[in-house]
Amino acid sequence: MGEQEDICDRLSGSQIEGEMEEQEEGDGKMQSAPLTFSHFSSSVRAMIRIKLKYQAIKRRRLEMMVGPGNGGMGLVQTGAASRTSPKIFTFDSLTPSTMSSPSYNSYQKKRKKIRRSRVMFPSGGDCRAPPKQEQSRAKNCLLLLLAIVFLQVYNAIENLDDHVLRYDLEGLEKTLRREVFSQQGAVEALLSHLKDYLSTYVHSKPLVLSLHGPSGVGKSHIGRLLAGHFRSVVGESLVLQYYVLHHCPLETEAWYCARALSTLVTEMVTRAEEDEKIPVFIFDEVEHMHGEILGTLRDLVISQHSNEYLNAVYLFLSNLGHGHITKHLLHNSSSGSITNSAVGCHNNLVKELSLILHNTLENIHPIWAEAELLPLILLEKSHVMECFMDEMSREGFYPDRTNIERLAGEMEYYPSVGGRKYARTGCKQVVAKVNML
Incomplete structure (x- = not known):
């Protein structure tokens, strides 16, 4: 394959050199003659034609190298070394056959072994330290807050009691x-x-x-x-x-x-x-x-x-x-x-x-x-009698029940309604009547 590529390179190089010499000869002739607009346009057309021809030759050479089955061109021989370009490694190139290769399997087993490795403790005694349970700081803050609220409420209740006791x-x-x-x-x-x-x-x-x-x-x-x-x-x-x-x-x-x-x-x-x-x-x-x-x-x-x-x-x-x-x-x-x-x-x-x-x-x-x-x-008659009893006790009189009923009967009352007699003046005249005793 290397010799065939060299032959193709030499052929394409000779063809390109021949074409370039012809172009130089034409350019020399054109230089000897006076330059006109037609001469300038013909030179541009020649350059474009040379470029197109060079690209066609290069394309044909590539087709001969990578054609289907490397056959039909007569230039690529079986068993010849082919020219390869450097490749970039990607995971897309991995095929099932590649993944099933011994080296790949050993690599996977090694990774699993590393992943499953664990720390082993001696079997003679329980040397493993028990896990420590970390206490949350938020719990301590909550307990402190509850204690403060309790003290505040207790202090407020004590203050309320103090005020009530002050006024008896x-x-x-x-x-x-x-x-x-x-x-x-x-x-x-x-x-x-x-x-x-x-x-x-x-x-x-x-x-x-x-x-x-x-x-x-x-x-x-x-x-x-x-x-x-x-x-x-x-x-x-x-x-x-x-x-x-x-x-x-x-x-x-x-x-x-x-x-x-x-x-x-x-x-x-x-x-x-x-x-x-x-x-x-x-x-x-x-x-x-x-x-x-x-x-x-x-x-x-x-x-x-x-x-x-x-x-x-x-x-x-x-x-x-x-x-x-x-x-x-x-x-x-x-x-x-x-x-x-x-x-x-x-x-x-x-x-x-x-x-x-x-x-x-x-x-x-x-x-x-x-x-x-x-x-x-309004006060009823029984309440008026209580007023007489209290006032007579204050003045030092003996609270005789018969005398109290007599004094209460001398008061003015509203007409009896529902079995109740309400005094018109209440206990207002009680003091005056007791002072007359």
């Missing part, structure tokens, strides 16, 4: 249950509001409570009990008991009274802020309070200028809406909510009366839109 609400509850008759629902609601409010020190608004009821049902008495209790726990300077007919009897002085009251409240809340305590303001006979004073109190209640105005308890005592309370009791005295003496029934009665009073009181003045209404119900 348990003692106040005992006093109200002992001294106030037939007002279980109102007393429960009053204590509930006080406990919720006094359990913390920081608030978003002051606590405003308004007690309403007919004459003699215990409004002023509750006010005096609250004033005495809070004076003993927070101090005299942080409790204000304001009687309208005493502090501001004339309507012409209402504007000056309103300014003086605003100044007094400001001083008390500032002093309470320094002592970290909550002041208590009790306003009795609010039905006689002038519009200027009510407007000043509403401005103080809804004031958002500073925090000290938000930490205060306002208690209003009046007989406004007593007609609605009396009418409701007399018309529904035979219903289960009134005949039953359970505390839950009294609470339901208080809720019903509160809804009735809201619209009436808000039309009188908008300050009652900011208040929690606590209605007090």
